[in-house]
Every structure is written in C-alpha cells, then in structure tokens.
Amino acid sequence: MTDATTDATAGTTADPRTDDDHVYLTLSEASPGPEGEARWAYGTGFADPLLGVDTDLPPGVDGPDLGAYCLMLGDDALVLSQRLIEWCTRAPELEEEVALANLGLDLLGQARQLLTRAGQADGTGRSEDEYAYWREEHDFRNVRLVETPNGDFAHCVARLLLFSTARLALYRRLTGYADPVLAAVAARGTKELAYHREYATAWTLRLGDGTDYSAQRMQAALDGLWPLLDELFTAHPVELRLGVDPAELREPVLRELGEVIAEAGLTVSQAAPLAYVGGRAGRDGVHTEALGPLLAELQVVARAHPGATW
Amino acid sequence: MLTLADLGVLAEVEQDGGAVTAWLTPTYSGCPAVAEMAADVDARLRAAGYSEVRVRLRLDPPWSTDLITEAGRRKLAEAGIAPPQHGPAGPGVLQLGPIRRVVHCPQCGSADTEELSRFGSTACKALWRCRSCREPFDRIKEI
Numbered sequence: 144m145t146d147a148t149t150d151a152t153a154g155t156t157a158d159p160r161t162d163d164d165h166v167y168l169t170l171s172e173a174s175p176g177p178e179g180e181a182r183w184a185y186g187t188g189f190a191d192p193l194l195g196v197d198t199d200l201p202p203g204v205d206g207p208d209l210g211a212y213c214l215m216l217g218d219d220a221l222v223l224s225q226r227l228i229e230w231c232t233r234a235p236e237l238e239e240e241v242a243l244a245n246l247g248l249d250l251l252g253q254a255r256q257l258l259t260r261a262g263q264a265d266g267t268g269r270s271e272d273e274y275a276y277w278r279e280e281h282d283f284r285n286v287r288l289v290e291t292p293n294g295d296f297a298h299c300v301a302r303l304l305l306f307s308t309a310r311l312a313l314y315r316r317l318t319g320y321a322d323p324v325l326a327a328v329a330a331r332g333t334k335e336l337a338y339h340r341e342y343a344t345a346w347t348l349r350l351g352d353g354t355d356y357s358a359q360r361m362q363a364a365l366d367g368l369w370p371l372l373d374e375l376f377t378a379h380p381v382e383l384r385l386g387v388d389p390a391e392l393r394e395p396v397l398r399e400l401g402e403v404i405a406e407a408g409l410t411v412s413q414a415a416p417l418a419y420v421g422g423r424a425g426r427d428g429v430h431t432e433a434l435g436p437l438l439a440e441l442q443v444v445a446r447a448h449p450g451a452t453w
Numbered sequence: 454m455l456t457l458a459d460l461g462v463l464a465e466v467e468q469d470g471g472a473v474t475a476w477l478t479p480t481y482s483g484c485p486a487v488a489e490m491a492a493d494v495d496a497r498l499r500a501a502g503y504s505e506v507r508v509r510l511r512l513d514p515p516w517s518t519d520l521i522t523e524a525g526r527r528k529l530a531e532a533g534i535a536p537p538q539h540g541p542a543g544p545g546v547l548q549l550g551p552i553r554r555v556v557h558c559p560q561c562g563s564a565d566t567e568e569l570s571r572f573g574s575t576a577c578k579a580l581w582r583c584r585s586c587r588e589p590f591d592r593i594k595e596i
Contacts, residue, residue, distance in 0.1 A: 190488060195476075195509025238580075242572035249576065252483025256512075327512035331482050334515065334596045341548065342571065348549065399547060406549045 192255040192271065193324065198263045201321050204385075209322055210265025211284070211381045214274065215426055216313075217257030218285035221275060222434070223306060224250035225441055226293055235296055242342060246303070249335040256328045264322075276445035280435050281428040287417065288371035290425075290434040294364065297357075300346040301364035304403065307339035309375045309396045313389065320387070344403050351407025358408060365404065366412045373416035379426040455528040457490060461520025464511045472505035473498055478516045481576040481596075518595050530559045535581065535592035558583035559590055568592075 200206050227247030234240035255271045262269035288306060293299060314336055317329035350361040376393035404411050423429040457463040457477065464476040475494050479487045491508045498506045518537035521529070526536035535556055556566045563585035571594070573580040578591045 192487075193510065193512075194491060195507065196512060238570040238572070241570060241574075245572040245576055248483035248485075249481060250483070252481060256482060323513060327515065328482070331479075331512065331515040334517075335482060338571070338594075338596075344547065344549070402547065403549065 191259065192252070193259045193263075196324060198324070200264060201323065204321050206264045206266055208381050208384050209325070210261045210263075210267075212385055212387070213257045213261035213264060213325065215284040215379070215381075217254045217261060217274070218283045219289050219306075219310070220250040220257065221254035222283070222285045222437065223289040223302075224248075224254060225437055226289065226302075227299075229293055230299065239296070243299070246339050246342065249332075249339070253328060253332050253335070256324075260322075260324045260328070263324075272445065276442045280430055280438055283428065283430065283434060283438070284426055285430075285434075286371070286374045286425040287431050288368065288374060290430060290437060291368070291371060292433050294367070295360060297350055297360040297364035298367065300343055300350065301361065301368050303339060304343035304347050304365075305368060305372050305400065306375075307336050307343055308399055308403075309372070309392060311336040311340050312392045312396050312399075313387075316392075317387065347403055347409075348407045351404070351409045361407065362409050365409060366414065369412035370414045370417040374424055374426075377416075377424075377426075381426075455525060455532065457494065459522050459525030459528060461516060461522065461525070462490065463494070471503055472507075473503045474507040474509060476509050476511040478511050478514075478520075480516045484576060486575075516596075518593060521593070529593065533559050533590055534578070535559045535590055537593040537595045556581060556592060558586060558588065560588045561586040 200209065224247040227243045227250070230243045231240060234243055254275075258271040258274040261274060262271070288302065291302070311333060314329040314333045318326055318333060320326045320329065347361060350357040352358070373393075376389050376396070378388050378390055382388060401411050417424075420429050460480075462477055462480065464478045466476075467474045475498065477487070477490055477494065487510070491510075495506050495508050519539060521537065529536045535558070538554065538556075554568075555564050556568075557564050558566050558581075561583060563583055565584040566581050567584060568579060568581050569589065570580040573591055577593055577596070579594050580589065581592045582589045
C-alpha cells in the first residue's frame with residue numbers, strides 16, 4: 144500500500160492514477176455492466192421513474208391540463224424536498240436529521256414521478272431533469288408555502304404539519320382519479336404522507352406541550368406560516384377543469400389541524416391569507432423572492448455542465 | 454438469500470418463448486434502489502439465456518409490507534432485521550397519543566424493545582434497540 148502523504152514529503156507525490164486505493168479511479172475502471180462495481184458510481188441505465196408504465200392518457204382527460212396539474216403537485220414536492228435536505232448537518236439531533244432526509248426523499252420520489260408524468264401528459268416529452276433543472280423561476284408552479292426559507296426547527300415542524308395534512312387529504316382523493324398514473328402516485332404517496340403527518344404531529348404536540356419557551360416558538364412558527372396555508376385550498380382554473388377543486392379540502396384539513404393545535408395547547412392563528420399579486424400566486428408562477436436562490440442551488444451543477452453524462 | 458419475490462417487489466413475470474417481461478413494484482416513491490433492482494433482474498434474466506428481456510414498473514396496486522412473504526419475514530429476522538407486522542399499514546388515522554407496538558428483538562427474541570427513531574438508514578426502516586441484549590436493530594416499518 145502506498146502512502147501518498149509520505150511520498151509527498153519525500154518529494155515525489157504518488158500518482159493517484161496508479162494508486163489502487165483511489166476509490167473513484169477503481170470505480171471508473173471497473174466493469175460498466177449491470178453486475179460491475181461501476182454501477183455504484185455511475186448508475187445502472189435504469190433511470191426512468193415511470194419505467195415501462197403505460198403512458199396512454201385516459202379518454203376525457205385533457206393532456207395539457209393534466210400536465211399542468213402534475214407540475215403543480217410535482218413542484219410542491221420538489222421544492223419542499225429541497226428545503227428539507229437543507230437541514231442535513233443542521234438539525235438539532237442526528238435522528239431528526241435522518242428523519243427529515245427521509246421525508247425529503249419521499250417527496251423527491253413523488254416529484255420525479257409527477258414531473259415525468261407532466262412531460263408525457265403535456266405532449267412535450269420533457270424529462271424530469273428538464274423540468275427540474277431547466278425551467279426558470281416563473282415556470283415553477285409550487286405554492287409559496289414550500290419555498291419560504293427555513294427558520295428554526297419549530298418552523299420546519301409547522302410547515303410539515305400544514306403541508307402533510309393538506310397533501311394527505313388531497314392524495315386520498317386523487318387515489319381514485321381518472322389518470323391511472325396520477326392515481327397510483329397518489330396511492331403510494333398517501334402512505335408516505337401519513338408518516339410525514341405523524342412525525343409533524345408528534346413534534347407539534349411535544350413542542351406545544353413542552354416548556355413555555357418551546358410552546359412560544361411552536362406558536363410563533365404556526366402563526367408565521369398560517370397566511371400561506373390558504374393557497375393550498377385556492378383553486379386554479381386548471382384544477383377546476385380537471386374536477387379536482389382544492390377548496391373541498393379546506394374544511395376537513397382545517398378541522399384536523401385545529402385538533403392537533405388544540406391538543407398541543409396552542410391556538411389557531413386568525414391571520415388573513417397572504418395576498419395574491421394581481422390575482423396570481425405560486426400556481427401562476429408568481430413567487431416570493433425566496434424561490435430564486437433555492438433554484439440557483441438546485442440547478443447550478445446541471446447548468447454548469449449541460450448535457451453531461453457519466 | 455432474501456429475494457425480490459420474498460419482498461413482494463417482483464409483481465409478475467411473463468414468458469413468451471425467448472422473451473420475458475418482469476414487473477417490479479417499487480417500495481417507496483423515492484427508493485434509490487429501484488434502478489439497481491431493475492438492473493439486477495435484467496442481468497439475471499439475460500444470464501439465464503433470455504435474449505429479449507423487459508423490466509417494467511407496476512405502480513398499482515402500491516407495494517405494502519403485507520406483500521412480504523412468510524419466508525421473507527423469516528429471512529429478514531435471520532439477517533437481524535425485525536420484520537413488519539401484518540394488519541393496519543402505517544399511521545392511517547390521525548393519532549394524538551403515542552402508538553405502542555410489541556416488537557421482538559431479532560437477536561435474542563426479547564419483547565423488551567424500544568424505538569429509537571421512526572426513520573432509519575433507508576426509507577423502509579426504523580431504528581430500534583433491545584433493552585435485554587442491548588443490541589440496536591433495524592425494523593421494517595408497516596406501510
């Protein structure tokens with residue numbers, strides 16, 4: 144075994160290309176086949192999140208509308224996933240960091256399927272990567288709740304509580320939707336979101352019912368995010384045309400959130416919803432200033448090396 | 454060896470002469486092993502002599518831990534991973550109180566175990582610890 148640091152002090156640096164301890168080199172020279180070690184570094188070639196799934200549109204479902212709707216839900220999942228992984232190395236405990244990364248991974252998986260479905264439905268055939276990395280801020284259709292910058296841990300819990308409660312209720316309804324791909328993503332997502340809501344509920348109770356200080360922080364987080372909640376229940380014309388009016392979720396979701404918040408010894412905010420801009424918000428591509436920097440970080444590598452393969 | 458069939462991930466295999474199609478049902482939406490599983494199935498079928506191999510995903514019905522076979526559960530336990538329980542899959546209804554489960558340690562069999570974290574090293578597992586033999590262990594979560 145060659146020790147590169149020892150060699151360096153002796154004036155001759157070991158050439159990493161001849162050093163068989165160099166892990167990336169070993170991988171790059173390994174057999175590229177499906178059984179070869181290179182798959183761990185460079186993938187397997189099976190990258191389509193809807194591999195071999197029937198892509199036909201059911202009769203009566205408008206392709207561009209379905210595509211636009213899948214983008215709305217896919218962008219919600221993608222952007223919140225990005226916010227959650229920003230907690231990596233910053234969460235209060237390792238267990239919470241692992242939990243948040245797990246929740247983010249679920250949302251990323253949902254986003255990949257939804258963005259892929261969007262490209263099939265809208266007729267452009269765009270891939271998940273084209274949507275994620277090559278659209279501009281005003282082309283994203285997520286609600287503003289998911290793009291708001293991270294705050295303290297209570298803020299993270301509050302956002303998860305609001306989003307997971309509302310998204311679980313929506314996915315449950317979409318499980319029977321006419322498009323079989325969207326219905327299947329929703330059916331899978333229902334079970335995942337139930338765990339997300341459970342996590343957020345448990346922490347809301349723990350912080351709300353903890354010390355005066357933890358309750359104060361949890362209440363402040365809920366109050367701060369509450370004005371962003373109503374956008375999830377505000378219908379876009381695409382949703383109305385598809386027969387998936389999110390306003391139907393408002394009452395049951397608010398009731399459920401009220402139960403959790405009351406059990407935590409906290410109060411439901413009476414704050415008014417955050418105003419739209421000329422009648423437009425996230426679903427129309429009108430975002431807060433927080434989305435731009437988030438996308439810059441999300442997209443920088445893909446844009447620095449356009450079309451790169453490995 | 455714990456197989457994809459044991460886990461209920463291999464949904465169906467259809468053979469037509471020298472052609473074969475295998476359908477896989479992914480566990481979690483974000484499971485990063487799906488591509489790996491598809492590649493493995495593809496490679497094994499080609500190695501078995503099939504000239505025309507197709508691997509496809511089947512999303513409906515969604516995967517559930519109830520699809521893990523009895524043999525699969527035994528093999529998981531033998532590998533030190535507590536298998537999931539049958540029945541209500543995951544937290545379906547809103548729970549405001551703690552959820553108690555009796556989970557046996559896969560190492561010593563003791564029921565004196567505790568959950569350390571609902572989320573573990575992969576999406577499908579939670580982290581537990583046995584209070585009798587003091588060993589930590591993974592547990593497949595019901596979903």
